[in-house]
Amino acid sequence: MEERSSKIAKWCLIGISVAFFLLMLIVPLFEVLYRALADGLEAYGTALGAKTTLSALKVTLLATVIAVVVNTVFGLIASWLVTKFDFRGKNVLSTLIDIPFSISPVIAGLAYIMTFGRTGWAKPLLDGINEALGTDIALVFSVPAVVLATIFVTFPFISREIIPLLYAQGRDEEEAAAMMGASGFTIFRKITFPHIRWGLLYGVILCAARAFGEFGAVYAVSKARGKTFTLPLEIDALYMAGSADSITQAFAVSSLLVGMALIMLILKNIVEYRGKRDDL
Amino acid sequence: MKKRGFICKTVCFTLLAACTAMALTGCGEEKEGGTITFTNVSYDPTREFYEAYNELFAEHYKETTGSGIELVQSHGGSGSQARSVIEGNDADVVTLALAHDITAIENAGLIEEGWMEEFERNSSPYTSTIVFLVHSGNEKEINDWDDLIKEGVEIITPDPKSSGGACWNFLAAWQYAKTTFGGDEEKMKEFVSKLYHNVLVMDSGARGATTTFVENGQGDVLIAWENEALLTLQEYPGEYELVTPGISILAEPSVAVVDENADKNGTQEVAKEYLNYLYSEEAQRMAGKYYYRPSDETVLQEFADTFDLSVNLCTIDDFGGWDQAYEDFFADDAVFDEIYAAQ
Amino acid sequence: MKQAKRKKSIIPGFGMSMGVTVAMLSLLILIPLASVLAYSFRLSGKEFAELLTRPNVVQSFVTSIGCAFVAAVINSIFGVMLAWVLVRYEFPGKRLMDGMIELPFALPTAVAGITLTKMYSDSGVLGRAFEKMGIEIAYTRTGIIIAMIFVGIPFVVRAIQPVLETLSPSYEEAAYMLGASRVNVFWKIIFPEIRPALFTGFGLALARGIGEYGSVIYISGNSEKNGTQVVSYVIMQKLNSGNVDYEGAAAIALVLLIISFSMLFFINIIQHIASRRTNA
Numbered sequence: 001m002e003e004r005s006s007k008i009a010k011w012c013l014i015g016i017s018v019a020f021f022l023l024m025l026i027v028p029l030f031e032v033l034y035r036a037l038a039d040g041l042e043a044y045g046t047a048l049g050a051k052t053t054l055s056a057l058k059v060t061l062l063a064t065v066i067a068v069v070v071n072t073v074f075g076l077i078a079s080w081l082v083t084k085f086d087f088r089g090k091n092v093l094s095t096l097i098d099i100p101f102s103i104s105p106v107i108a109g110l111a112y113i114m115t116f117g118r119t120g121w122a123k124p125l126l127d128g129i130n131e132a133l134g135t136d137i138a139l140v141f142s143v144p145a146v147v148l149a150t151i152f153v154t155f156p157f158i159s160r161e162i163i164p165l166l167y168a169q170g171r172d173e174e175e176a177a178a179m180m181g182a183s184g185f186t187i188f189r190k191i192t193f194p195h196i197r198w199g200l201l202y203g204v205i206l207c208a209a210r211a212f213g214e215f216g217a218v219y220a221v222s223k224a225r226g227k228t229f230t231l232p233l234e235i236d237a238l239y240m241a242g243s244a245d246s247i248t249q250a251f252a253v254s255s256l257l258v259g260m261a262l263i264m265l266i267l268k269n270i271v272e273y274r275g276k277r278d279d280l
Numbered sequence: 281m282k283k284r285g286f287i288c289k290t291v292c293f294t295l296l297a298a299c300t301a302m303a304l305t306g307c308g309e310e311k312e313g314g315t316i317t318f319t320n321v322s323y324d325p326t327r328e329f330y331e332a333y334n335e336l337f338a339e340h341y342k343e344t345t346g347s348g349i350e351l352v353q354s355h356g357g358s359g360s361q362a363r364s365v366i367e368g369n370d371a372d373v374v375t376l377a378l379a380h381d382i383t384a385i386e387n388a389g390l391i392e393e394g395w396m397e398e399f400e401r402n403s404s405p406y407t408s409t410i411v412f413l414v415h416s417g418n419e420k421e422i423n424d425w426d427d428l429i430k431e432g433v434e435i436i437t438p439d440p441k442s443s444g445g446a447c448w449n450f451l452a453a454w455q456y457a458k459t460t461f462g463g464d465e466e467k468m469k470e471f472v473s474k475l476y477h478n479v480l481v482m483d484s485g486a487r488g489a490t491t492t493f494v495e496n497g498q499g500d501v502l503i504a505w506e507n508e509a510l511l512t513l514q515e516y517p518g519e520y521e522l523v524t525p526g527i528s529i530l531a532e533p534s535v536a537v538v539d540e541n542a543d544k545n546g547t548q549e550v551a552k553e554y555l556n557y558l559y560s561e562e563a564q565r566m567a568g569k570y571y572y573r574p575s576d577e578t579v580l581q582e583f584a585d586t587f588d589l590s591v592n593l594c595t596i597d598d599f600g601g602w603d604q605a606y607e608d609f610f611a612d613d614a615v616f617d618e619i620y621a622a623q
Numbered sequence: 624m625k626q627a628k629r630k631k632s633i634i635p636g637f638g639m640s641m642g643v644t645v646a647m648l649s650l651l652i653l654i655p656l657a658s659v660l661a662y663s664f665r666l667s668g669k670e671f672a673e674l675l676t677r678p679n680v681v682q683s684f685v686t687s688i689g690c691a692f693v694a695a696v697i698n699s700i701f702g703v704m705l706a707w708v709l710v711r712y713e714f715p716g717k718r719l720m721d722g723m724i725e726l727p728f729a730l731p732t733a734v735a736g737i738t739l740t741k742m743y744s745d746s747g748v749l750g751r752a753f754e755k756m757g758i759e760i761a762y763t764r765t766g767i768i769i770a771m772i773f774v775g776i777p778f779v780v781r782a783i784q785p786v787l788e789t790l791s792p793s794y795e796e797a798a799y800m801l802g803a804s805r806v807n808v809f810w811k812i813i814f815p816e817i818r819p820a821l822f823t824g825f826g827l828a829l830a831r832g833i834g835e836y837g838s839v840i841y842i843s844g845n846s847e848k849n850g851t852q853v854v855s856y857v858i859m860q861k862l863n864s865g866n867v868d869y870e871g872a873a874a875i876a877l878v879l880l881i882i883s884f885s886m887l888f889f890i891n892i893i894q895h896i897a898s899r900r901t902n903a
């Protein structure tokens with residue numbers, strides 16, 4: 001009796017969970033595909049091959065790559081600082097690093113506009129630098145602005161993954177190595193890095209996933225379609241264009257991002273699996 | 281060994297990324313030898329028109345000067361587009377929904393005074409008006425403004441706080457109330473208040489409102505730009521009807537060269553030509569084809585079948601110009617806030 | 624960094640990592656954010672109070688917090704169930720389900736937004752089905768809640784999963800043996816164990832929901848009358864209007880930030896107390 005009711009409970013729970021899972025997570029994915037292909041494969045191909053889509057893809061990839069690289073460098077250095085040394089204000093510092101997590105992305109974009117925009121206080125400074133170097137770099141409404149906004153919202157992603165790992169590892173090994181006269185870089189490479197390899201990769205994947213999907217922050221600093229638009233902005237533009245065709249195109253471009261998201265999920269699972277195996 | 285590989289790769293990657301970034305930012309200047317890049321910052325409903333016009337102009341430009349031109353478009357709510365230009369969006373020309381937005385750019389020092397006289401007809405190469413779009417059959421019998429305040433009528437219109445088109449919508453309704461109630465301020469406010477309380481969805485832009493009404497099937501009536509409404513009729517034949525109210529407003533979208541940017545980019549000449557060419561016969565006809573009323577009288581007559589030319593139109597001058605109208609109606613705590621908060 | 628009092632660490636790289644961390648943090652995050660703060664402080668106390676008591680602002684806070692709360696509660700229920708099913712049961716498709724739980728993290732919010740809107744509007748698959756039952760979802764608060772459930776579910780599942788994994792089934796078995804009912808076992812034995820984790824997941828999902836923009840704006844309808852404007856939308860509205868109101872936008876953003884911070888803080892305290900009680 002007990003056995004049977006336990007079985008019933010089990011399959012009930014599984015049933016409800018699977019239903020919830022399908023309804024909330026899987027159906028939307030198929031909805032994207034279904035709508036993307038509503039006008040047939042040819043229209044799908046045209047939508048993806050459009051000049052604006054390709055340009056958006058380029059900007060998206062560029063911003064993602066740079067954001068990941070910058071945040072990796074920063075994440076490694078910052079987590080080294082936070083976990084290997086004691087200094088006053090450490091807690092404040094680690095809280096500050098996490099700020100972008102809790103800030104509305106819209107405000108992130110706004111922050112750059114208020115600082116580097118034409119009316120921002122840092123604009124004369126920027127003009128001075130541009131003049132001195134003979135360049136014409138704008139930090140708002142340009143590709144660099146998109147990159148900066150992307151970096152902002154993904155800033156703590158990597159340090160957050162590494163810091164707990166480094167805390168758990170402690171400092172003894174590094175201290176021993178330093179005592180024996182190893183250089184900082186060698187210590188990092190030989191001792192620290194193997195411990196955080198999988199955590200780092202995991203952080204990179206999360207960071208990349210967030211970077212190519214960012215909307216709010218980029219929306220504020222990117223206005224020119226076909227020049228500074230990223231894929232999410234292109235989707236918004238197509239969706240807002242209002243005609244049935246363009247909405248189908250919006251979903252076609254969305255399917256591209258869904259594909260990228262799924263790849264990230266698969267990578268994440270591989271990394272998690274390998275990481276667990278290495279730990280054993 | 282394996283780990284050193286990883287670090288080397290990271291370093292190379294960083295350098296590569298930095299170089300790409302620099303190359304991309306440098307693009308603008310390098311191109312100037314052959315092709316110039318030229319940015320037109322516009323508002324939402326002009327997407328299709330400028331897409332077509334840009335092709336026309338690029339051809340014209342190639343013919344007259346022999347060099348190529350790459351035209352970049354930017355669309356969004358008129359107010360926010362103006363703001364982005366003030367903040368540093370590198371627009372060579374702006375083609376916005378209302379003169380007020382261009383004045384804002386002028387006040388920021390980017391556009392020289394007297395831009396309104398720079399081009400013909402108050403720098404408005406095309407005009408439009410406000411109409412209603414209803415579902416085929418018009419079951420709720422919406423024929424004029426007073427039908428909108430009937431109980432159970434669900435209206436879709438964008439938010440005047442963020443959309444230029446929505447400001448025109450509001451003013452048209454106000455003008456109707458003014459003539460109906462003979463200037464009795466209380467009654468007029470009551471009327472528009474009732475109207476706005478029938479609004480079901482208030483999107484942030486005209487385009488969003490159209491999408492909500494047409495694609496997502498919300499509401500009974502969309503208060504829309506005439507060009508948006510006609511475009512919808514063309515896209516969805518037989519599903520919608522256009523209703524021209526007894527009174528509406530002549531909406532005059534304005535254009536201007538953003539002098540500071542154009543001078544910096546060396547595009548002043550092109551910019552003038554770009555906007556002047558809007559008044560050419562071909563361009564005027566194209567505007568008509570995309571359901572904007574051409575400002576050229578003779579071309580306008582060619583489209584007499586498309587547009588209801590008999591509608592009684594007031595202009596923004598009836599409200600004392602845009603700056604005055606904005607101050608009176610849409611600023612914080614002005615009429616719109618008052619009537620929307622009532623009830 | 625001379626003032627930084629620290630125990631002498633033998634590990635090298637303090638100066639370098641401190642320099643890089645502080646420099647990058649300041650340039651990319653703190654300085655731009657300071658500009659926003661400076662803007663919001665341009666408002667006098669009275670203006671600030673007036674702005675925040677405007678009916679549409681108050682309503683947007685009610686909407687955002689209310690919907691996020693309901694979504695977080697629903698997510699807590701289904702999150703516990705999903706985590707339980709994933710940890711305790713074996714069934715076909717389990718690995719897939721486990722791997723896909725984080726889809727909402729990886730899927731760009733704009734894509735999620737337009738897809739959910741299409742699905743639940745009158746012309747969509749689910750929207751039509753629900754309409755027949757007389758339930759409207761798109762352009763109502765229900766729609767907002769659904770979008771928030773979508774973005775929040777992984778927080779709860781991922782918070783509870785590790786706790787359940789470490790929880791040995793032997794206690795439950797013992798309880799069953801002593802004749803305890805299934806409900807009793809859950810409330811008396813399992814729930815106290817997962818409670819701190821549940822609070823964390825709940826808090827994260829809630830915080831995410833309150834600040835959510837991309838996935839909500841399309842489905843919400845943004846009607847003041849129906850109370851479907853969320854706070855992020857009101858911020859955007861301030862930035863998009865003809866007379867752009869930076870001070871107002873920054874001030875509302877500041878309040879939003881304080882709310883999410885204090886909420887996370889509060890939940891941390893509860894969690895702390897709870898964990899002490901269970902340990903005692």
